[in-house]
Amino acid sequence: MSEVDWSPAFPNQRPPFAPGNTMSLRHGVYSPRRIGERAQTVVDQLLEQAGVGYLAAPEYRASVWRYAQRQARADLMHDRLLEHSESCEEVAGCETCESLERRWREFDTAAAKASERLGLDPLSRARLGKDVAQGRQADAAAIMAELHRQELERNAGGEGS
Template sequence: MEVTPFTPAFPGQEFEGQRPPFEKNNTLSLKHGAHSERSLAPLAEAWVKTALEQAPYLRDPSYEPALLAWARFEAKCDLLHDWIDDQGIHGLIDEVGQATPAAKLLPTYEGRAAALRATLGMDPISRAKLQKDSAAAQIDYSILLSQANAAREKATP
């Protein structure tokens, strides 16, 4: 019986049967993608774009941190919903009848997205409150401006 020397099939192979290293940017271990920046970023970007088209007041730089956080949570929810739907019943409940990790995460992420929507005035009640507060601030500003003008007129002989 002839013994043949081991010849590596790829760089770094140390023994027969060893698999090649994972290629960069592979998705073999990706489940739903809710923790993957590569999966989240394009969806979050689309959510931001839609929000800016629907609510131009969000272009004010003071909204940016909350807007980006909201978009990320919406993207996480999208990815979890898609994964759960693709898995069928096993997306919600595992083989022993317990909620899957994705099913446990979803209500938390949905709640955070809803809270951030309210913070940004992206639901009817919070939008009305923001508009009311903005109108009240404008009235306060006009009163102050009127008082300043009256004081200036009084001071001028």
């Protein structure tokens, strides 16, 4: 039913909400749309930073998005915590403040763990670089071993002729 077809059933009745409205949305911490919007901003800002160009590679796409969603949720919860604590009469001992802070810490910890997996802090970046270098060394050693084996087979085949 479009708004044009609608007529109030009683005086002062408001029209129905349009699809995609945010009237019932308080903070968006549990809203896939709000999390997605904020996560996209996190991804955009992340990929603009110097030194993280490797994150633009397709194999990082899912991990970057998971990190961005966790960071978005932590950011939205932090905003909600600040909003509530500003209007709270007494923050110390406020059960809502304590609950919001506990949830924010959970979300923030999840985001921090996801950021470490991507190498977004100096220590995890160094570890990631070391792991990548060791992987490349192992790949090179395997290639060298295969080339050596092939050379031995060629030499063994030539001696028997």
